[in-house]
Amino acid sequence: MMEKLKQFIAKLSKRERLILYATGLVLLLGAMDRIVYQPVLNLFEELDQEIGVQENQLRKNLRFLAIREAVQSRYAAIAGHAIASGGDEEEIGGLLNEIEVSARNSGLSLVNMKPKPVAATESGKLYPVEVEVETTMAQLIKFVYGLYRSRFILGVKKLQLTPQGGGSDRIKGYLLINKTAIG
16 A cells, blocks of 8 residues: 555656645645644633633632621621510510610600510511601601611611691601611
8 A cells, every 4th residue: 555655656747746735734734723733722721711710709709708707896886686585575675675765865755655566587587567757857866867877777668658637847757677686
């Protein structure tokens, strides 16, 4: 077989041999591209993409680490007040007391406070209280601000206001106030 190939090449002119060698070289380079170069290039592209994903994850983790100290110090400051320390009755009593203190500080009149059943959540318990008030808008704003500034995690989930009429600036308000306790 090799002998026949050598005889065939020997019969070719110098120009034809040059064209045959050039064609063989081009075919060899094409085969090398498909067999060696492209798989290596694809591997490098995949690795570059994986490195990009890992770099993004690392940046995100570094941001979390940067704020970790601040979060831990804020958590330590409220942990004693956010974690349920006693029974449900004690927690509701503390919530009612906090509402009364905030009402007294803002100067509004509490008409009625009615604790609702305790609700369990994924992270702890929710202690809701319905509150009815008679007040002015300025006192109500001061009251709600006092609730949000409380040492407990309190939130006003519902607020309904009704004017008392007769040209008075007083309003009747209904609030649903929730205390969140972790654990």
